[in-house]
Amino acid sequence: MTTLFHGARKLDADGQVDDFWMLVSGDSIVSTGSGPRHPQASESVDVAGRWFVPGFLDLHSHGGGGHVFDDGPDEIQAALEVHRAHGTTRSVISLVANPLDQLKRSLAAVADVAAADPLVLGSHLEGPFLARGQRGAHNPMFLIEPMPSEVQELIGASRGTLRQLTLAPELPGAFDAIAVLIENGVTVAVGHTEATYELTRRAFEQGARLLTHAFNAMPGIHHRAPGPIMAALENEHVTIELILDGLHVHPPVASLLFASAPGRVALVTDAMAAAGADDGNYRLGSLNVTVHDGKAVLSGTTTIAGSTLTLDAALRAALKLVSPREAIAALTSTPAKVLGLEGRHGRLAPGQVADAVLLTHDWQVSEVWADGRLLSRR
Numbered sequence: 041m042t043t044l045f046h047g048a049r050k051l052d053a054d055g056q057v058d059d060f061w062m063l064v065s066g067d068s069i070v071s072t073g074s075g076p077r078h079p080q081a082s083e084s085v086d087v088a089g090r091w092f093v094p095g096f097l098d099l100h101s102h103g104g105g106g107h108v109f110d111d112g113p114d115e116i117q118a119a120l121e122v123h124r125a126h127g128t129t130r131s132v133i134s135l136v137a138n139p140l141d142q143l144k145r146s147l148a149a150v151a152d153v154a155a156a157d158p159l160v161l162g163s164h165l166e167g168p169f170l171a172r173g174q175r176g177a178h179n180p181m182f183l184i185e186p187m188p189s190e191v192q193e194l195i196g197a198s199r200g201t202l203r204q205l206t207l208a209p210e211l212p213g214a215f216d217a218i219a220v221l222i223e224n225g226v227t228v229a230v231g232h233t234e235a236t237y238e239l240t241r242r243a244f245e246q247g248a249r250l251l252t253h254a255f256n257a258m259p260g261i262h263h264r265a266p267g268p269i270m271a272a273l274e275n276e277h278v279t280i281e282l283i284l285d286g287l288h289v290h291p292p293v294a295s296l297l298f299a300s301a302p303g304r305v306a307l308v309t310d311a312m313a314a315a316g317a318d319d320g321n322y323r324l325g326s327l328n329v330t331v332h333d334g335k336a337v338l339s340g341t342t343t344i345a346g347s348t349l350t351l352d353a354a355l356r357a358a359l360k361l362v363s364p365r366e367a368i369a370a371l372t373s374t375p376a377k378v379l380g381l382e383g384r385h386g387r388l389a390p391g392q393v394a395d396a397v398l399l400t401h402d403w404q405v406s407e408v409w410a411d412g413r414l415l416s417r418r
Contacts, residue, residue, distance in 0.1 A: 137167025
């Protein structure tokens with residue numbers, strides 16, 4: 041089965057190409073070009089001048105549509121359907137802090153889902169190795185120090201599907217844990233931390249490669265205490281997560297981040313169950329969350345508890361700050377690169393997976409394709 045997409049305005053990290061065509065065989069892109077001459081295929085899709093971009097990749101999300109990823113395979117799939125309709129073709133399943141035995145069961149559930157669904161890239165443990173003073177919406181009862189033996193147990197429970205883990209490098213055992221994680225191919229993220237600039241810099245030098253939701257749950261930039269954000273900005277190997285919903289980071293600060301780390305900002309949702317759903321009362325792990333006007337906070341507090349963001353909305357916000365090419369890269373090739381997937385994900389080029397999003401002139405999602413199959417049409 042082959043599919044030809046033609047008449048597109050292609051846009052990815054390599055730039056824009058008009059009157060673009062792409063030939064897909066099975067789940068892969070086999071050839072691309074531009075102009076009226078193109079190969080024959082079993083099926084033809086006229087993109088009709090719409091924007092044609094790679095499928096979005098979300099490194100960090102907890103749920104959507106009223107469903108949470110911590111509650112097992114059925115909930116995971118239901119939440120993913122919401123995000124897929126908004127252009128996210130590949131997802132990392134994020135889990136909040138819970139007791140170790142519960143986390144092991146959740147990791148095993150994600151492994152089961154990933155085995156059946158190639159659009160699920162694996163899991164992200166955002167807890168339990170976090171600083172209490174920067175715990176955000178994580179239950180302090182479940183926060184522990186990252187002992188290498190327990191980290192190894194979690195890796196084993198994931199059956200090779202643990203993609204990334206967030207930790208606070210100031211915790212005892214953190215640097216031994218970083219070594220174990222890197223040896224097992226897990227991307228290490230610094231986040232929910234009170235670490236100094238110097239300590240964070242050391243963690244990045246040891247191999248941590250990601251900063252979890254920049255500016256949130258960490259010290260800010262101070263002229264005498266530059267903190268984790270400056271350590272991330274100065275290291276060209278570090279990718280920086282950004283929640284661009286207008287609530288987590290003020291737009292001028294987000295713009296400064298893009299300018300200071302070109303090609304290294306990855307837009308994420310950090311979405312909880314209310315993404316794609318109504319305001320109301322929800323749960324995030326073991327904690328109650330109230331959502332009003334799209335803002336999620338721990339009930340009875342002002343502490344932000346994830347977001348209600350989808351990646352297409354993050355794209356439209358980014359387009360107010362950076363070029364279309366930079367905005368698309370932040371949703372596609374940049375997150376793929378930090379996971380070591382750039383050889384197969386993030387561009388519309390031969391050898392890449394056949395994931396694509398068709399967008400209208402005003403950047404609204406009209407069709408979503410993944411592995412060469414139509415996922416969603418509006």
